[in-house]
Amino acid sequence: ITQTVRDNTFHGSLLWAIDKTCTAMGGRALRRWVLQPLLDIKGIRARQDTIQELVENSSLRQELRQLLRQIYDIERLTGRAGSGTASARDLVSLADSLLKLPDLAVVVSDARSPYLRALQKVQPVLEQLGQRIRAYLVESPPIYITEGGLIRDGVNQQLDEMRGAAEDDQKWIANLEVTERARTGISTLKVGFNKTFGYYISISKSKIDHVPDDYIRKQTLTNEERYITPELKEREARILTAKEDLNRLEYEIFCDLRAEVGEQAELIRNVSRAVAAADVLGGLAEVAVYQGYCRPEMVMGREILIVDGRHPVVEQSLPAGFFVPNSTKLGNGSSVIGNGEEQNQLPITNDQSPDLVILTGPNASGKSCYLRQVGLIQLMAQLGSFVPAREAILGVCDRIFTRVGAVDDLATGQSTFMVEMNETANILNHATPKSLVLLDEIGRGTATFDGLSIAWAVAEYLAEEIKARTIFATHYHELNELASMLSNVANYQVTVKELPDQIIFLHQVQPGGADKSYGIEVGRLAGLPGVVIQRAKQVMGQIEKHSKIAVGLREGIGSETRVSTRKKRSPKTTTPEEQITE
Structure with missing residues (x-):
């Protein structure tokens, strides 16, 4: 989501794909939104409404983003001012940003969406504060606030008087060399400082x-004598003292100004949150326009209906038009569109929209990409964004569980399979019917029969007990038998085109179960020696010839399921089938 699993880099993450914010505080807000998606449909729709308006009104979007680029990180700047650590340059940046708020209000004055209306009114106290800071501080203040040069002339009368006196003394010393040469007649006389x-x-x-009598010898060198006069030392003392006094007074004035900013910290933070939210939504609108995203319809039910969905990260890494879109249907029943009071129903049969999808297909065909695609689309929808699809109707998920990828944890002594089982256990113990579960090749890290047994039991439990919306990608083709035993399970496959000497990955998800994984073909593409490939084909032929796993599952587990189902029923009641038999 925020960094890649492989090398923990920002590039290639979901955040990288959708972050088009113009300000630092907008970037932080987007990160929070991604990590804390919404469960409230009303809140989601408020964000969608703002994105919709910005998508439809391109001039508003461009003007807004252009103005946001001129606003500094007022959230951080205000925090520094409140804690007493802000520099003069921080306050100048803050003032420049506050003075941009009226311009921002003008740009969004005709906006109708909630997040833009929040910017239409600027508190007068903030505009006055910005003007006050600019009136007090010089255009380009120094880095260090204790060395003076911060405050403009005309701000403080005492400061102006002290500056005037100091300037008079500086001018007297600057003219001293000329006046003393004229008074003494010594043309080589110089005034210096160390x-x-x-x-x-x-x-x-x-x-x-020719030295006058009022000169006092201070130092003798090889070629010159150095003198001072009582008036020169008096002026020097005044200059040095005045500089310290000036710096102290300027610092006091600056601290008072900084304290004024700190008093308005909460008000400025509220504005910064509104600006950051507008920045996030403006960036998401920009992505939606240029990547062809659609507005998902959020509903009260459990449906996940995605038409021609795309992976938001992968499609940006490929040339335009290269990504193969795929549709998704999950979640039984019919959904209520709206707030519960409205009764618009979306009729969806179990066959059309199962709870559990068993997804099979060749290695490297795109199963994992499809799983991630569905999860990311759901996450994007719940943070209020448009999604990479032609059309989408999505119910709100309480959690999105994933078990994708294989890693070990040597530091705690956990094998790859143990990590996989721990994560699977967490899913089974915490998932609900409103959860979205994405499982990739459960059980592959152990013996074939053990892995198949665990995968079957996990899939069965998710479909029968939890009834969570689940996509279960696997190479255990025997799991396709579940669809014939459970009504809320459907088989889908990632299709390939098989030629005499090679296979072509079509990356299309279609109904039906695959019966081959083409693992040997992938090994050939990876460069395994021809002898190894030939021997693998011979061994596979023998295994397929004598394996009866699928038949056993159909006959054995099917009858066990029927028996266990009868045991769960009350002995006093009979099913329609039993009544017919009797």
Whole structure:
């Protein structure tokens, strides 16, 4: 969702595919939305309404996004101001952002959707605060706030007077060299400064006879003598003291201004949340337009009906038009569209929309991609986004469970199969009829019969007991027998085109069960030696010739299921079939 499983990188994740936000706070908000999808249909539809308006009104979307790019991270900036750590540059950035809010309100003034209406009114106190910050702080303040140069002239009378006095002293020293040369007649006289002695008057040794009586010798060097005067030292002391006093006063004024911002922190945070939400929805609208997403219809029931769904990440990694879309139908019964008071029914039979889909097909044909595709579409719909499909009707899921991929956990001493079983156990113990369960090749990490037995029992439990909407991808083709035994189970396969010397993956999910996995063909494509491939075909022929697993499952488990079903019924009642028999 937020990073890839293989190498934990952002590139290639769902968040990477849909993150088109313009601000940092929008990016963080989108991440929260993805990790915390909504269960409330009303909230989902409010987000969808905003995306719908932005999709239909491209000029509004472009103007909004252009303006959002000029807004800084006011959420973080306000936090720093409230904690007393904001710099002058932070406050200037905050002020620039606050002063953009009226422009933002003008852009969305005619909007009808809820998330855009939240931006139509700007609190006057925030606009005034932005103007106050800009009036107080210089255009480009220094990095360090204790070294002065922060506050504009005209803000504080005492500060202006101190600056005036300091400037007069600086001018006096700047003109000292000229005036002393004229007074003493020494054309080589210079005024200098160092950190040890401060300001001094330098006179070459050839001119020391012309030194006035009020000069005080301070330092003797090889070629010159350095002097000071009482007035020079007095001015120097005033300059140094004034600089410290100026820096202190500017810092105090800045801290007061920062405290004012901190007092409005909660109000600014509310605005930042509204701006971030608009940014997220503007980005999702941009993705919906350029990727051809549709608005899913969210319903109260358990249906998952997706027409020509696509994987949101994979399709962006392929050239346009290369991804093969597939449809999905899950969830028995009929759904109520709306808030429960409305009674528009969607009639869906068990055959059309089962609870459990057994998905078979060759290796590398796209089964895992299909599983992830369904899960991501459901997740995107519940965060309020449009989805990569031609049409979609989706019931709200309380949880999405996945068991995809094979990894071990050596640090805790768990094998690949143990990790798989732990995750499967978690699913079976916590899934509900409103959950979406995506299982990929359960039982492959152990012996064939053990794995098949576990896979069968898990699938049967999900279909009969939990009745969660489930897609179960497997290479155990024997599981196709479940569809003939349970009414809410259906078989689907990822089809291939078989040629004399090769197979072509069509990546199309169609009704029916596959009877071959073409694992040997995949091995050939991977480069296994021809001798190994030939021997594998011989061994497979012998196994297929003598294997009677499917027949045993039909006859044995089918009769066991019928017996257990009769035991569950009350002994005082009889079924219609039993009545007919009697």
